[in-house]
Amino acid sequence: MAVYRLDQGEDALSLPSGVRPKPTVWQNLVKFAKDKPLGAVGGAIAILLIIVAIFAPLIAPHNPRITNHEAVLAEPSSEMFLGGDQLGRDVFSRLVYGAQISLLVGIVSVLFGVTIGLAVGLVSGYFGGIVDLGAQRVMDAVMAFPALILALSIMAVMGASIINVIIALSVVFVPGAARTIRSQALSIKEMDYVLAARAIGASDARIMIRHMAPNLVATYIVLATISLGWAIVVEASLSFLGVGVPPSVPTWGGMLTGATKYVETAWWVAVFPGLAIAVVVFAWNLLGDALRDVLDPKLRGAS
């Protein structure tokens, strides 16, 4: 089994220094691809998705919001690769722009959620005692609500908008991340270098930020990657139920709302958005699994 270490700096994945010359990023990637072919495939799809999202205006042949009464449920053609939807909009262009929303909502909410979870877990694990007890009770209470139900309730309260979807999803991810980080923090707290830092009188904040947090980065990355797939599915579910992102914004979940209606005349309306969600979540899961095995095998089964 190869050994990887996550240091600061650009050599993100490297062998322990001093043994051999530091391999380049490229060498690390090649090694990763060799060890974890499925993970590499996932990573490739994920990168492709990011490229599609960034260059959406260049890739999409049509404006995803332009309705066209002459292309209602139009069959796939050279003009519209994946056909037209019930308002005559280009399904392919909407899928391309939909990638933006899926990624934006997914990445931002996961970053918020997991970062807050990191902070809570770190503080909770570091201080212990009453702080820990209180924080863990709150996390337990939030965790008692299944994710979709919590997100639905929050959306019902705040109304449909991208920001609100991000807030709702962030809340959902906090307790899980806090729990995992806390258990890691508990063991790191007892490490020699933390004890040493405390002995020389470093402040709590300094110990947490300078000494403990860097050692939680691997866990953080794995948590974020694994949560991202789930975030995309929950966002799609909310949009599908009609309480997510407003419908004029193209989203994959929103495109599936009412998809059972025109199935005989226009199967492409129901098939492609679902396929897009499945492929992308699949890719992130593959990548997440591979990263976990490589960076932090202890997290196995923690998802």
Added chain:
Amino acid sequence: MIIRFWNPGALLLGLLVAGLLLAVACGASATATPQPAPVATQVPAPQPTAAPTQAATQAPAVPTATSAPVTRAPTAPAVSAPTATPAPEAASEASTTAQAQAKPDGIYGGVIDMHVAGNVAHWNIMECGSGGTCMSPTSPFSNGLVHYNGETPEPLDIRGDLATGWTVSEGGTRYIFELPENARWHDGTPITSDDVVFSINEMLRTDVPRPRSGQIRPYVKGVEAIGPYQAQIDLHFPSSAFLAFLATDFMKMWPMHWVGTDPETQRNMRLEENILGSGPFRMVEHEKDVVYRWEKNQDYFKDGLPYLDGMNYFIINDSSRILAAYKAEQVLMTVYLNSNMNVREGQELQDDREGKGRVFFAGPTLWHGMLINTEKEPFTDPKVRRALNLILHRQAFDQIFGAGEYQIGSPLPPDQWFSRTTEEWLQTPGLRETDNGEKHPEDIAEAQRLMAEAGYEDGFETTILAANFLSFPDMAQVAADQMERWLNIRAVVQPEEPAAGYVRYESSDWSLGFHGNGILVMDPDQLVAGSYLSAATRNYSGWEPAKIRELYDAQLIETDTEKRRQLVLELGDYLAAEDTHVVITTWAMLVPYVDNRIKNYNIASGFANHTNKEHLWYEDN
């Protein structure tokens, strides 16, 4: 009722339980034989007048198209009978006997599974404004004085419901209704003229909401019992619209002894536990979100009716599931005209059923349109409202949602006797398009000029509220796209569940909205009062220019048909050319579905007709 020989549920079960091959589930095959039935039937709109001598009124026969494509209906002949005056011969004594249902030959009975699009809001029919959420579930257990005859396709055939007949006298201002002596409420109490007087007076009350039943207020002067089984209603002026309103399924009779006459101590008729009717069915079960179950009223006062042994109204509020439910025969018909399907969906269902059932395209029965909050910046500026009225491309809405079968979104429905013809409206700025089917460039230029004049040459940002109902969120997206394309107005569509959406409309927490409004009776009184006066159903910002009120009041009492027509035409032109609070995009059709095994079904001429179902029965083909 329908058990399939090869049912995949059973199939899968068999596989799982036995772990063996194709286990065949219970039951006999019930594959219906396709019948060469009329597939698309276009139905005229509710007509203004059942003249007192409705037997004499000749209404156009319903054209029955036998081929699949929807043909545009000659919905209303340009000169149909006006409302304010009855025909001269009707002024004389006229007597009508009704309740003519004769028991048909052959098998009758059965239990039918039907589809209704939403839960009941409440059970108080007097306070009810909605077809789906209170009228249709109230109807099976209630009777009106008169109703539209469900046994003929004749749209103007008004018959006695509770009344066995009626006479008209005093120049058309006095109606005397005869009641049967054997009629009983479901608790066994006899129905007398006191109940009728009580119920009519309840409809006339102004201290409580009467959104639909109050429509008879402008006509009725008073009501009194002139015998135990005779009730007399006096009108302010002769009007045949009165009977047309009275026959709709919002005008139901209430048991006086049960409800109570003292407003302070009256029973709360909104509650399910207080239901007491006289109608052909009794409700035996109601499970929210799932089903209303009805059983035949064995003691119904109409001999031999109802034919059905029972009905199940299944509540399917997810519009995307409705098509699947019809295709899989989970339900066999729509409870009233509104199935929540649009024309395209109806056409798909029609193709799929291959003649095993009929899809009707009934209309125009409602308008779709973009509501404008005239109290809110920047829509306080009439120039902006005018620009919006000019910019929406009505024909695109028709193509997308009506597959080209809706009628042009003129302020008043086209081709009615009180409105302009489709051809005329198609020349009007805002409604016209170029020869190759594009938005007329002059209208775009004029709208842009108005926006610039109002100080919005770069557009603005706004929102469109759209209740999750009848494709309104989709329509709002088309409107948003068109406004952005030509006027650079960036609108965010906000879908809301109907209840939440209405709260926002009422509290002025909205800018633009996309909605619709059903027309009870195709009459100028109803159209103007229901859509354009400050108290109109969807006029949430209370917009009402003096000119509109003036013209409405004048036509209300005008007895000369041609003069009245001119007044209403002027009103329509004002709405098209000057100002409005709603940009109507289409005059739309409702798309109900009926399986061929349901017999004696005739499409209703309005959304509030034929809903008590006493005349239907079920028969395997």
Added chain:
Amino acid sequence: MNLYVVKRLLLFVPTLLLVTIIVFALMRLIPGDPAYLRLIGADGDAEFTQEQLEDLQAQLGTDKPLVQQYGLWIWDMLRGDLGLSMIHDTPIVDDIKDRLPVTIELTILSLALATLIAVPLGVISAVMQDSPADYASRIIAIAGVAMPNFWLAILIIIFLVNFFGWLAPLRYADLWKDPLTNLQQLIFPAIALGFYNMALIARVTRSAMLEVFREDYIRTARSKGLNERVVIVRHALKNASLPVLTISGWQIGRLLAGTVVIEKIFLVPGVGRLLIDSIFARDFTMIQAIVMIVATMVLLLNLIVDLMYGWIDPRIRYA
């Protein structure tokens, strides 16, 4: 041991209390006054007076201070009274009583189906590690995690309608009165709902089996010349079942949430559909009651799983 149980139980109470506060706060933040919503009617064109509005507010108790409303709500719940639906005036208990068994049955059925398929899949995968069969089953498992349940539900409906012209009868059949119809109605929703869990359980089974295979006693058993099938079933699977069971326990919360979408698509009259309809109807008391019940169920279940886990495996201690 006892200390652990007592501690765990003591911590359960404040957590539950926090849950009630979260539920209450969430529902009171919703815009729109329930009294107003009710008077205005579903079509929004009903007329009413300010006086009627205030009367109804008083009747519903929404005119009282928030703290008092909260206190009353908790007190009523403690007495087993969930109150009346704000929109329909019917006792919430009646609705829940009818709906909860349906959802529980659906949840159990989907979990059972998932386990039935997933465990053999995981075992095959582990026994034939790195073979094409392993890769295939792993891909199926990961695909299952990726496939959104509502899309699967849509595809199932499309498939049934277009190829069979069939969907289960709408009138819900009680499990005990008409089990065949009942199963027909729930089998497809259960598949759509449980697919994710099937995938997850397959993955966990595989990794747990792999870990067990490395243990000494398996090597011993094998070296004794025991039949491979006996080794797998008697020893490996038995020991690997612990993490699998735990995962299944934890997944019930997710399954319960999934019923919201699945019950809506398949028109199953369960609590999930009641919840989504109540959210859209702004039926505060109903939402409160359902979310409360779901959260309490999840908490209780996790408590039970934790206690069982601590009891089965003494190495686990509450940290």
